[in-house]
Ligand SMILES: *[C@@H]1O[C@H](CO)[C@@H](O)[C@H](O)[C@H]1NC(C)=O
C-alpha cells in the first residue's frame with residue numbers, strides 16, 4: 150500500500166494531473182469523463198479506464214489506495230498528449246502486462262500503431278513488440294491468464310481504415326498473446342464440429358483456466374443468418390488445459406437477455422456477477438435492465454438471482470465493473486440512452502449490500518476450488534439456439550423424473566409451469582389489490598393434479614424451490630448424495646428465499662395499475678418462471694400468444 154502511495158506521488162510529480170471533485174464537474178470535465186465501453190485495468194489499487202470516447206484519449210483513473218467514497222470521488226487524468234500516433238478510441242481491450250506495463254489495443258477510431266498493441270506505463274505510451282499480429286479489430290474481448298502469462302482473445306469485428314468493416318461478419322477465432330514473448334498465436338480448440346458463430350460486444354471472464362464467453366451479437370459465416378443477440382441460456386466455454394471450446398446450456402434462474410451489461414468476479418473464485426445493460430429480444434426490448442444482480446456459478450453453469458440490500462444504482466449500461474477487495478465497483482457508461490454516468494456504485498459482495506464507501510483494498514477473491522466439466526465433444530445431446538447451432542446440453546441438467554402416465558405424464562411439467570405461473574399472477578395481483586402483507590407467495594397450493602400423478606399426494610411444497618444441482622437421479626451430478634441437506638439454508642438457494650425477500654421490499658413500491666398491463670413485478674415473475682425450466686418450455690412467442698391486445702394474460 151505504501152508502494153502504491155509512492156507510485157502515485159511519482160506519477161503526480163512527473164506530469165500534471167487534474168483532480169476533480171464529482172460535485173464540481175465542469176462541462177470540460179464531463180466531456181472528458183463521458184465514456185462507454187471503456188476498458189479497465191486495476192494495478193496497485195489504481196483503477197484506470199482506457200478508451201470509450203471518440204474524442205478523448207485521456208486515461209482516467211481513480212486512486213483506491215485508501216478505498217473509495219462514492220460521495221467524495223476524485224477523478225484524475227494526466228493532462229499530456231502522447232502525440233498523433235495515439236488517438237481516442239472505443240471498444241478496444243486493455244490488460245495488465247509485465248511489471249507496471251498495461252497493454253492495450255485500440256478498437257474503432259484509433260491508429261495503426263494502437264490497433265497492433267501498445268504499452269501504457271507511468272503515463273507514457275509506446276508501441277509493443279508483437280510478432281505475428283492479427284488483422285485489426287474492435288469489439289473483441291481479452292483476458293489475461295496469470296497461469297501462462299497470456300491474454301486470451303475471442304471474437305470482435307474486423308476494421309477497415311480504423312472503422313468497422315461492415316461487410317465482414319463477427320470473428321469466431323480464439324487467439325492468445327504471450328506477454329513475455331510478445332507473440333501472437335491463433336488457437337484452434339477441439340470442438341463438436343458445428344460452426345461456432347462469431348461474437349461481437351460479448352463479455353468474457355477467465356476463471357481457473359477456463360474462459361466463459363456470453364452475450365453479444367452472434368455472426369455466422371452465412372451472412373443471411375447474422376445478427377441474433379445471444380441470451381444467457383448458454384455460455385461458450387473454452388477450457389485452456391484441454392484446448393476444447395463448446396457452448397453449453399445454463400441452468401437455474403437465467404437472467405433476461407441483455408446487452409451492454411458488465412461482469413465482475415464473485416468472491417468464491419468461481420462465479421461471475423452481472424449488473425445492468427439493456428434488455429433485448431422480449432417485450433421489454435430496449436428497456437433498461439432492472440437493478441438486479443445475477444450470479445453465474447461457473448462450476449455448474451447455474452444462474453441465480455442474488456437479492457441485495459442497500460440502494461441499488463438504478464439503470465446503467467455500457468459501464469465498467471471492477472473487482473477490489475470484497476467489492477464490485479461500477480463506473481462510467483450511461484444511465485439511459487443519452488446521459489453519461491459520472492458516479493460510481495459499490496456492491497459489497499460479502500454482504501450483498503450496496504454501500505457508498507469502503508476502505509479495505511486487499512484482494513479477497515478465493516482461488517477456485519471447482520471447475521466445469523465440459524461435455525464430450527462427441528456427445529450428441531444438442532440444444533440449438535437461434536444464435537448458436539452447436540449448444541450442447543449441460544451434463545448437470547437434471548434427468549426428468551418419470552410421472553405416472555395415464556396420458557398425463559409428458560405434458561405435466563409444462564402444464565404445471567403454466568398453471569403455477571397463472572396462479573402466481575392472480576395471486577400476486579390479489580395480494581396487491583388487498584394491499585395485504587399477510588399472505589406469503591412462497592407457499593401456495595399447486596395446480597390441481599391428477600390423483601394418480603406423482604405430485605398429487607403432497608401439494609404443499611414450496612412453490613419455487615427448484616434446485617437442479619440436487620437432482621439425485623443424474624449420474625453426472627457431483628453433488629449427489631445430498632438429500633439430507635436439500636433444504637438447509639446453508640449453501641442451497643431456492644427461488645423462494647431471494648424472491649420473497651425482494652417481493653417484500655417491492656410490495657409497496659410497485660403501485661397497482663389500472664390499465665391491465667402487468668406490473669414490472671409480475672413481468673419479473675413471468676420472466677423467471679420461464680427460466681425455471683428449459684428456456685424452450687415457454688417461449689416468448691407462447692407468452693405473447695397468451696396475452697390479449699392490452700397485454701393482460703388471458704384467463705385460462
Ligand atoms: C474528500 O476527499 C478529499 C481527498 O480526496 C479529502 O481531502 C476531503 O476531506 C474529503 N471530503 C470529505 C467531505 O470527506
Ligand SMILES: *[C@@H]1O[C@H](CO)[C@@H](O)[C@H](O)[C@H]1NC(C)=O
Pocket residue numbers: 307308309314315316317318
Ligand atoms: C471487409 O470484409 C470482407 C469480408 O471479410 C472482405 O472481403 C473485404 O475485403 C473487407 N474490406 C476491406 C476494405 O478490408
Ligand SMILES: *[C@@H]1O[C@H](CO)[C@@H](O)[C@H](O)[C@H]1NC(C)=O
Pocket residue numbers: 371373374
Ligand atoms: C444460410 O442460412 C439460411 C437461413 O438459415 C439457410 O436457409 C441457407 O441454406 C444457409 N446457406 C448456407 C450456404 O448455409
Ligand SMILES: *[C@@H]1O[C@H](CO)[C@@H](O)[C@H](O)[C@H]1NC(C)=O
Pocket residue numbers: 525526527
Ligand atoms: C471423439 O471421437 C474421436 C473419433 O471417433 C476420438 O478419436 C476421440 O478420442 C473422441 N473424443 C472424446 C473426447 O471422446
